[in-house]
Amino acid sequence: MVPELAPIELYTADARIVGWIEAGGRRVTDLLNELDELRLWHPSPGPLEALSAPATRDPGDWQVLPAASVLLAMPPEWRASRQLRLHRRLRRVGMVVGPFSVTGNLHLPPGIEPGVHVLRAHRFLPLTDAHLLHNGEPSFEHVVSVVIVNARQVEHIVPLVTLA
Structure with missing residues (x-):
């Protein structure tokens, strides 16, 4: 089963990063508070090129961002249960x-x-x-x-x- 990915927009001190995260049904706030690193799939500066996560996922496309370097995060637009x-x-x-x-x-x-x-x-x-x-x-x-x-x-x- 392929995990569901959600779009996220992040700002560090010197960059805007747009990518996909695997939240696993958890709040992004909880992920950031509990983890030292945030796993991003296909992070890139600029806008998302697609409205949905790409169908294929190469394991090499994941990158890690230290949570401490994130100034602001805009989580996916979804309502928590x-x-x-x-x-x-x-x-x-x-x-x-x-x-x-x-x-x-x-x-x-x-x-x-x-x-x-x-x-x-x-x-x-x-x-x-x-x-x-x-x-x-x-x-x-x-x-x-x-x-x-x-x-x-x-x-x-x-x-x-x-x-x-």
């Missing part, structure tokens, strides 16, 4: 991660406020309804439903108030 979902309180935050300014909804346990202690608790944190702004060259904006942030690379985090 109910048993994988974590019900948390949403808090809008802004943060600086390398050359990126990121805003999004941080999912927090009750009674916990966004801050440095949240960043120390996990290596990678998901933000929903996120906006990314690349402050380097070329400048660009990216709006995504979910971005996973490398908490060890966050330089600054602030809670945001939404003005109505």
